[in-house]
Amino acid sequence: MLDTEEFLFLLQSLEGSPPNYWSLYEEASNQNNLDQLLAIYHATKGATDPLNVVLNAMALARYEAMKSFSDKGIVEHANISPKNKDTITSYLNKIQTWTLKEIQIYTNTMGYLSLEQQRIYFKNALKKIDHYRHFAWGKKIYAILLINSCGNFIAHEDFALATECVAHLDTLTEGTESAIYRLYQRYFEQLIRYCLSQSEKSEAHILSVISTLESLDYVFLSQQCLSFFKQIKNKKSNTRG
Known part of the structure; x- marks a missing residue:
């Protein structure tokens, strides 16, 4: 049985209209589009709802990690600020039962976590x-x-x-x-x-x-x-x- 949030998320995907900024984030990440990541960060800055707060941290964290790839050809997760990491992990830890949205968030941020955290979250997902x-x-x-x-x-x-x-x-x-x-x-x-x-x-x-x-x-x-x-x-x- 799907809960309401899960049902609405799947309905959006079946209609071909997943949340706008999340689609842009995925596109920017796949293309290493640093300008678009920054644009998403600024567009969601000051957000109060939990998901947009997390997306804001994810956009900046991705920018911080991938900028080194553009410069050196190496992804450096060490460049990510502790504040952004804490925002992401705190959200995931608060959610008892993950929907596809939490799995999507974890999927895009697992490199920021310890190996033990990854093992636990992977089995959960x-x-x-x-x-x-x-x-x-x-x-x-x-x-x-x-x-x-x-x-x-x-x-x-x-x-x-x-x-x-x-x-x-x-x-x-x-x-x-x-x-x-x-x-x-x-x-x-x-x-x-x-x-x-x-x-x-x-x-x-x-x-x-x-x-x-x-x-x-x-x-x-x-x-x-x-x-x-x-x-x-x-x-x-x-x-x-």
């Missing part, structure tokens, strides 16, 4: 995946949750949870609209294999996915995937050395 993966908007939110979680768990060398992410992502790769999810599934599947065995075959598959993303005009996503792979590769080289 997965409780509703079978209910909502059949809705277009729910499927999209869960796919991004799994993609972001997988990257974070690989970075922390928690390959058990990373493998679980890949398995769940596999259930979301039905239909032509899911091509991007299949590419990420393949990327992370091979990245896990590379981390565990460092095979040249896995590296070739990883680079192939990155090339495909670029050819499909997902330039920023391909840059992120390449940057992350280089970080993993350098880390393994330093460990081996």
